[in-house]
Amino acid sequence: MEIKDKIIDENLGWQRINEDVIRSMDAPGKYYWITFAVCIAMVLCAVAAEIYQYRMGMGTVGLNNPHMWDMYIATFVFWIGMSHAGTLLSAILHIIHAQWRKPIYRFAEAMTTFSLMTAGFFPMIHLGRVWNLYWVLPYVSDRGIWPNFRSPLVWDAFAISTYLSASALFLVIGMIPDMAILRDHAKGWRRKAYGILALGWRGDDRQWRVFRKTYMLMACFLIPLAVSVHSIVSSDFAMSIMPGWHVTTFPPYFVAGALYSGCAAIMTLFIILRYFFRMEEYMTLNIMEKTCKLTFAIAMVWSYLNIIEFASTWYGHNTYDKELLINKANGPYAHIFWLMLFCGSVAPFALAFQKLRRHMPTMFAVSLILQLGMFVERWMIVAPTLSMAHNPHQWDVLYGSIIEWAIVFGSFGWFSLLFLVFVKLFPSVSMYEVKELTFHLKHEMEEEKEAAATSSKSKAGAVGKPGLEGA
Amino acid sequence: MSLKNILENFSDFRRDAEVGGHHDYEHRWAMSIDLNLCIGCNACSTACYAENNLGIVGKEKFEKGQAMHWLRVERYWDETDGEFPEQGASFVPMMCQQCGAATCEPVCPVAATYHTPDGLNAQVYNRCIGSRYCSNNCPFRVRYFNFWSYYEQSWPEPLNQQLNPDLSVRDKGVMEKCTFCVQRIRTAKDTAQREKRQLQDQDFVTACAQACPTNAITFGDTLDPNSKVSKAWRKHQVERGPYTHKKPKENAELRGYRVFEELNVDPSIMYLERVRETEV
Numbered sequence: 001m002e003i004k005d006k007i008i009d010e011n012l013g014w015q016r017i018n019e020d021v022i023r024s025m026d027a028p029g030k031y032y033w034i035t036f037a038v039c040i041a042m043v044l045c046a047v048a049a050e051i052y053q054y055r056m057g058m059g060t061v062g063l064n065n066p067h068m069w070d071m072y073i074a075t076f077v078f079w080i081g082m083s084h085a086g087t088l089l090s091a092i093l094h095i096i097h098a099q100w101r102k103p104i105y106r107f108a109e110a111m112t113t114f115s116l117m118t119a120g121f122f123p124m125i126h127l128g129r130v131w132n133l134y135w136v137l138p139y140v141s142d143r144g145i146w147p148n149f150r151s152p153l154v155w156d157a158f159a160i161s162t163y164l165s166a167s168a169l170f171l172v173i174g175m176i177p178d179m180a181i182l183r184d185h186a187k188g189w190r191r192k193a194y195g196i197l198a199l200g201w202r203g204d205d206r207q208w209r210v211f212r213k214t215y216m217l218m219a220c221f222l223i224p225l226a227v228s229v230h231s232i233v234s235s236d237f238a239m240s241i242m243p244g245w246h247v248t249t250f251p252p253y254f255v256a257g258a259l260y261s262g263c264a265a266i267m268t269l270f271i272i273l274r275y276f277f278r279m280e281e282y283m284t285l286n287i288m289e290k291t292c293k294l295t296f297a298i299a300m301v302w303s304y305l306n307i308i309e310f311a312s313t314w315y316g317h318n319t320y321d322k323e324l325l326i327n328k329a330n331g332p333y334a335h336i337f338w339l340m341l342f343c344g345s346v347a348p349f350a351l352a353f354q355k356l357r358r359h360m361p362t363m364f365a366v367s368l369i370l371q372l373g374m375f376v377e378r379w380m381i382v383a384p385t386l387s388m389a390h391n392p393h394q395w396d397v398l399y400g401s402i403i404e405w406a407i408v409f410g411s412f413g414w415f416s417l418l419f420l421v422f423v424k425l426f427p428s429v430s431m432y433e434v435k436e437l438t439f440h441l442k443h444e445m446e447e448e449k450e451a452a453a454t455s456s457k458s459k460a461g462a463v464g465k466p467g468l469e470g471a
Numbered sequence: 472m473s474l475k476n477i478l479e480n481f482s483d484f485r486r487d488a489e490v491g492g493h494h495d496y497e498h499r500w501a502m503s504i505d506l507n508l509c510i511g512c513n514a515c516s517t518a519c520y521a522e523n524n525l526g527i528v529g530k531e532k533f534e535k536g537q538a539m540h541w542l543r544v545e546r547y548w549d550e551t552d553g554e555f556p557e558q559g560a561s562f563v564p565m566m567c568q569q570c571g572a573a574t575c576e577p578v579c580p581v582a583a584t585y586h587t588p589d590g591l592n593a594q595v596y597n598r599c600i601g602s603r604y605c606s607n608n609c610p611f612r613v614r615y616f617n618f619w620s621y622y623e624q625s626w627p628e629p630l631n632q633q634l635n636p637d638l639s640v641r642d643k644g645v646m647e648k649c650t651f652c653v654q655r656i657r658t659a660k661d662t663a664q665r666e667k668r669q670l671q672d673q674d675f676v677t678a679c680a681q682a683c684p685t686n687a688i689t690f691g692d693t694l695d696p697n698s699k700v701s702k703a704w705r706k707h708q709v710e711r712g713p714y715t716h717k718k719p720k721e722n723a724e725l726r727g728y729r730v731f732e733e734l735n736v737d738p739s740i741m742y743l744e745r746v747r748e749t750e751v
Contacts, residue, residue, distance in 0.1 A: 056619065056620075056643075057617065057618050057619040057620060057643035057644060058601070058616065058618050058643070058644065059532070059537055059618030059619040059643075062535070063537075063603075063616075063618060064535050064536030064537050064618075065536045065537070065538070065606075065612055065615065065616075066536065066612055067536075068603035068604075068606040068607045068616060069603060069607055123602075126602075126603075127600055127601050127602055127644075128599070128600065128601015128602070128603065128616065128617070128643065128644030128645060128646075129599070129600050129601045129644035129645065130600075132581075132600045133600065135580075135581045135598070135600055136580045136581060136600070145582075145598075146582070147580055147581055147582065148577070148579050148580055148581060148582035150577040150578075151577065151578050151579055151580040151582075151604070152578065152604075153578070153580035153602055153604055154580045157580075236604075239577075239578065240574070240578065240604075240607065240608040241574050241608060241610065241734060241736075242607065242608065242610075386607065389610065389612070390610035390611070390612075390731055390734075391565075391610065391611055391612045391731075393543075393545040393547070393563075393565070393612075394536075394612035396536055
């Protein structure tokens with residue numbers, strides 16, 4: 001194994017790992033507070049917009065008769081999508097024993113939880129009478145009224161709340177050994193808080209066994225959940241009869257798009273953390289390369305599903321669907337449509353070149369372009385269908401009002417805010433798993449050396465004794 | 472139900488488009504709109520505003536597409552096709568089609584819209600939480616959302632005295648749509664019950680049918696074989712249920728069609744095609 005292919009330097013001492021990670025949680029500097037203030041300002045923008053919208057009505061969003069949904073639903077799908085990459089890294093790659101996930105899965109997992117916490121706001125914000133939100137839940141009422149279980153919006157409510165609680169639980173469980181390390185290093189209220197979260201972790205043999213089992217169990221539970229959540233979100237569209245929404249391939253298309261935007265977000269956060277927390281030794285270029293390859297593969301799956309969708313519409317000869325497709329490519333939204341295809345299907349080819357994959361500024365730009373593409377993709381799912389559906393009398397083009405954009409903008413602030421708080425309160429790199437990784441790597445290297453030594457020995461001295469191996 | 476049974480009798484298990492709605496209707500309110508007679512005067516729409524307490528949104532919001540006209544007269548301009556000269560506007564009064572297999576009903580998360588035994592898509596304003604999914608799933612785009620509170624601006628004192636007391640004034644955040652003047656249906660039913668008789672065709676009509684100067688709109692019960700509307704439906708050989716109706720081309724007398732009936736939503740409004748002079 002050459003050094004170039006190594007995920008991480010195996011000679012990192014355990015003490016060093018502890019120190020490096022705990023250092024990243026030190027009292028924040030000037031730039032942190034500036035970013036923090038900017039994020040709070042963004043959130044305040046959104047809060048002000050929401051208060052105005054709440055008082056005045058949904059008309060402030062600029063919605064009209066064909067456009068009953070717009071950017072809120074598109075942003076909702078975007079954030080739900082982003083949550084999928086965390087599960088991919090922490091659960092799917094855990095099950096298939098991909099070692100390289102270990103130094104980076106923690107912040108991806110946090111991203112999952114926080115983007116779900118952001119996404120969850122949007123279905124509420126977009127309701128006309130948000131104060132009656134709880135009617136969607138099947139609570140027992142003396143009037144015997146239940147929600148409509150046939151409605152995909154009700155499935156959404158179940159799916160998202162299940163996914164959010166499961167992924168938050170997964171995050172907390174995965175942090176237990178790290179919490180114990182922090183408890184032993186911290187003072188004051190932090191010590192108490194980490195002590196509670198560590199759940200009395202001592203690191204003995206039995207605890208590790210139970211922990212491994214629990215972690216694996218949660219991973220197995222989370223994977224089907226992640227797939228089903230975005231399939232259910234896609235059925236918000238696929239269950240309708242609208243052209244461009246009533247598409248059979250929507251569930252896999254949405255899941256692919258979700259993993260895609262999530263992986264792009266992981267790349268962005270990877271680079272940010274790598275530079276600001278000086279995590280070069282943990283978030284190595286080799287890990288980045290593997291993430292990029294994964295993203296590239298998913299990008300190709302997404303592009304393929306796009307082609308399937310276009311082809312089945314084209315050869316399906318359903319008037320409404322076909323006309324909508326032509327209008328998307330050649331109508332009022334054409335520039336956005338082609339931007340989506342460029343960002344989603346052409347830009348990822350930058351990930352195919354090793355030189356670019358190892359050049360962080362390029363990767364940072366590419367990851368942002370990919371995310372822009374995926375954001376626009378969600379918009380192109382929601383808006384053109386409503387603009388150019390069955391009844392041509394009700395055709396209209398809508399770009400949303402400033403209130404709508406303020407809330408969308410604010411959601412990015414809210415997500416960043418949660419993430420900023422996270423990186424200072426919790427280790428964004430999993431300490432115990434990096435230790436495990438270096439330990440295994442060292443072990444492997446030693447074994448390889450030994451094997452090399454014995455094989456050279458056996459070549460020299462033990463020719464003609466093949467029977468021994470069998471015995 | 473063994474696998475063998477399913478495989479052998481597959482055609483029995485296979486079903487075509489499902490028949491929506493109830494299976495034992497008390498009434499089936501329906502309309503027939505003759506586009507030959509429609510002059511696009513908008514009297515129906517005005518009557519609807521007066522009858523159903525529709526909010527008046529003002530010019531600005533109307534241009535934004537936030538108007539609340541439950542019944543709108545859609546205008547299409549027939550351009551010249553070379554052979555015939557420009558023929559001007561043609562009109563389609565478009566309101567809720569009270570579909571038998573309505574697409575708006577299954578998607579509402581709180582079941583605020585449902586099918587009544589009268590064949591109507593009822594909208595329960597008090598239950599609506601404003602997710603607007605029903606409107607998104609309506610191919611006709613005839614559901615209207617209260618984007619704002621309109622009552623202060625629409626009916627300043629003393630105009631609030633003109634509001635119809637038989638139904639509510641809706642506030643912001645609620646979906647609404649044509650109800651086939653359900654308050655008139657209710658009143659007529661109550662009167663008939665009080666007088667201990669069956670509901671009759673001439674008992675009442677909707678506001679739009681009442682206001683139409685050319686009698687283009689006929690309203691009635693298709694379950695009553697003697698009603699004007701069922702006679703019209705029979706005459707033009709349009710039937711309820713999934714899309715099977717194929718108009719024979721040679722018979723120009725059969726002008727009936729239902730809008731988007733190929734989507735299998737089973738609309739309750741039959742339109743009678745307009746015949747141009749040039750085509751005769």
